[in-house]
Amino acid sequence: MELSLATRTVGECTVLEVGGEVDVYTAPRLRERLIELIDAGARRVVVDLGRVDFLDSTGLGVLVGALKRLRSVGGTFALVCDKEPLLKIFRITALDQVFPLHPTVDAAVAAGAAGNGA
C-alpha cells in the first residue's frame, strides 16, 4: 500500500497520521512533510503510526531526524503505536529508549501538554 500522510491539530499538538508502507522509496516524502511542518512552526509534533503496515530502517532514520530537528528548536516529538510487530522493531533497534511511544493519540497529546513529549 502506498504511503498516506494527513495532518490535523489536537490541542497544541500537530498530529501527522501516517498510513501504508514507509520504506527506502517512500521515506523521503515523510521526511519532507515533517520538515515542512517544523519549518511552518509546529513545535509539538505527534506522529501516529496506527495505520502503518511496514516500517524499515530508512523510515526510522527519518523519525530520528525529526526528533533531533525538533529538539534543536525546543520542541517535542512523540510517536503513537500500539501494534506489536512495529513495537518489536522499536525494541530491537533500542529506539524505544529514544522515542516517547504512546498507545493512543490522546495519551501522546496529554504527555505533550505536560511537557514530556521528548
Place this chain on the structure above:
Amino acid sequence: MSTVRLSFSPAPVHVRTARLVGVAVARRAGVAEELLDEVRLAIGEACTRAVALHRQYGLNDLVRVEMSDSGAYTVRVIDRAPIEAGLGLAALPPDELADESLTDEALTTGVGFALLAGFVEDLQVRPVDEGIGTEVRMVWPVNR
C-alpha cells in the same frame, strides 16, 4: 527444491517488489505465517543496504536476490560493492542513536543492521565467491 531469482536496478522503488516476491516465495516454501513479517522486513533491509551501496559507489550493476527452499528457506541478497564497505556493519548502542553528531546514513545503516541481526536467527554477511561484492544470506525454517 525450487529456486526463484530476481535481479533489479539499484533503485529504491524496486525494493518493495523484492519484498513482495520474497514473501510470496516464503509462503509457498512453507515458512510459518507468523514469521512472514520478519521475512518481509529482513529482505527489505538487505535489499535497501545493497541499493545504498551501489548508489554510494555509482554502480549500475543489478542487485541479485536468490530464493531457494532446499530443506529451509534461504534468501541471498548479493551486491557488487567493494568488500570493505559491505562488511562494515555495526549495531549502534541506544545512547548514540539520537546523538547530534551521527549522520542520517550512519544511523540508517546501524538501525538496518540491528533489524537484520534481530530478526534473522541464521544470518551471514560474507564476500561473494567470485568477483567483488558481498552476500547477505538469511535462512528460515519451513514446515512441511
